[in-house]
Amino acid sequence: MQKIIAPSIGTTLDRFIKNRQLHFPYATGELSQLLQDIALACKILNRDVNKAGLVDINGDLGNFNIQGEAQQKLDVIADDRMIRALTNGGQVCAILSEERDELIEVNNESHYIVAMDPLDGSSNIDVGVSIGTIFSIYRRLSEPGEPVNTKDVLQKGKNQIAAGYVLYGSSTMLVYTTGYGVNGFTYEPSLGEFVLSHQNIRSPENGKIYSINEGGYRSFENPIREYINFCKDQKYSARYVGSLVSDFHRNLIKGGIYIYPKSNQAPHGKLRLMYEANALAFIAEQSGGMASDGCTRIMEIQPIEFHQRSPLFIGSKNMVIKALSYID
Numbered sequence: 001m002q003k004i005i006a007p008s009i010g011t012t013l014d015r016f017i018k019n020r021q022l023h024f025p026y027a028t029g030e031l032s033q034l035l036q037d038i039a040l041a042c043k044i045l046n047r048d049v050n051k052a053g054l055v056d057i058n059g060d061l062g063n064f065n066i067q068g069e070a071q072q073k074l075d076v077i078a079d080d081r082m083i084r085a086l087t088n089g090g091q092v093c094a095i096l097s098e099e100r101d102e103l104i105e106v107n108n109e110s111h112y113i114v115a116m117d118p119l120d121g122s123s124n125i126d127v128g129v130s131i132g133t134i135f136s137i138y139r140r141l142s143e144p145g146e147p148v149n150t151k152d153v154l155q156k157g158k159n160q161i162a163a164g165y166v167l168y169g170s171s172t173m174l175v176y177t178t179g180y181g182v183n184g185f186t187y188e189p190s191l192g193e194f195v196l197s198h199q200n201i202r203s204p205e206n207g208k209i210y211s212i213n214e215g216g217y218r219s220f221e222n223p224i225r226e227y228i229n230f231c232k233d234q235k236y237s238a239r240y241v242g243s244l245v246s247d248f249h250r251n252l253i254k255g256g257i258y259i260y261p262k263s264n265q266a267p268h269g270k271l272r273l274m275y276e277a278n279a280l281a282f283i284a285e286q287s288g289g290m291a292s293d294g295c296t297r298i299m300e301i302q303p304i305e306f307h308q309r310s311p312l313f314i315g316s317k318n319m320v321i322k323a324l325s326y327i328d
C-alpha cells in the first residue's frame with residue numbers, strides 16, 4: 001500500500017483528497033471525484049463572480065424561487081454551473097438545490113446526493129461584498145439502480161459524508177470536512193488550483209464577535225434580545241455581512257457566534273436546514289464549535305421537507321452555550 005505522507009501547506013486540493021483517500025483502503029475514489037467536481041464548478045463560478053460588474057450577470061431575473069426570493073442572475077448561473085459539473089462528473093444520483101423546487105435526478109447508478117446553496121448572500125452580488133457556495137454530501141440509503149426517494153435526501157445532518165463551502169472574498173477559499181477535521185484551501189489563480197492554506201482549522205472556544213441582523217431586534221423573542229444586550233455589555237464587536245458564508249468563516253477563524261433566530265416575520269428562521277444549517281453545522285462541530293436551532297443540535301433534526309427552514313445558533317462552543325442559556 002502506498003506510504004501515506006502527511007499533507008503539508010501548499011499541497012493542492014486534488015493531491016490532498018487523493019492522500020486522504022489512501023486512509024480508506026476500500027475507497028473507490030467516487031467521493032474524491034465528487035469533491036473535485038465541486039471544486040471545478042467553483043473555480044468556474046469564481047471567474048463569473050469576479051467579472052460580475054463587467055458582464056451582464058448582475059441584477060435579478062424578475063422571477064422568484066421557491067423561497068419567495070427574487071432570483072438573481074448569478075443565482076441561476078451558479079445553479080447551472082454546479083448542476084452541469086455534478087452531472088458531467090457522474091458521481092451523484094440526485095441534487096437538491098436552493099434554486100430548484102424539486103429534486104434533480106441525475107445518474108441513478110451513483111451513490112451520492114448533493115444538497116447545495118449555489119450562491120449564498122445573493123443580496124450582496126451587486127455591491128461587491130463576499131458571497132459563497134455551500135454544499136452537503138450524503139450517501140443514498142436505497143441501492144444504485146433503484147429510484148431515488150425522499151428518504152435518500154431527507155437525512156439528518158449527522159449522516160453527512162462531507163460538507164463545505166467556497167467563499168468568493170478578498171481571496172477565494174474552499175473549506176470542507178469529511179468527518180476527519182476541517183481544512184481550508186486558497187485558490188491560486190496563476191495555477192488554477194486550490195492550495196492547502198489552513199490545515200486542521202480549530203474553532204476558538206470563545207470569541208468577541210456576534211453576528212445577527214439587529215434590524216430585527218423588535219421582532220426577536222425576549223431571550224434573543226437579552227443575549228444581544230449581554231454581548232453589548234461584554235463590549236463584543238457586532239459583525240454582520242449578510243452573507244452567511246462570510247460571517248460563518250470569519251467567526252470560525254477568529255471566534256464568534258452567528259445567530260439567525262425565529263421571529264414574527266420568520267417563525268422558523270430564514271436559513272435552510274438541508275443546504276445551509278446542516279453543512280455549516282458539520283464544519284462547526286468538526287472544528288470544535290457547536291450548532292443548534294435553539295433547542296436541538298442542528299445535525300439531529302430530522303428533515304421533513306427539502307427547503308425547510310431552521311433557526312441557527314452557530315460558532316464558538318462557549319458562545320453558543322451562553323446564548324442557549326438565555327432560552328429556557
Ligand code: AHG
Pocket residue numbers: 069098117119120121122123213242243244245270
Ligand atoms: P441566500 O443568498 O443563499 O438566499 O442566503 C441569504 C442568507 C444568508 O446568506 C445571510 O446570512 C442571510 O440570508 C441574510 O438575511 P437577512 O438579510 O434577513 O439578514
Ligand code: MN
Pocket residue numbers: 067069098122
Ligand atoms: Mn436565496
Ligand code: MN
Pocket residue numbers: 117119120121244276
Ligand atoms: Mn444562502
Ligand code: MN
Pocket residue numbers: 098117118119120121122
Ligand atoms: Mn443562495
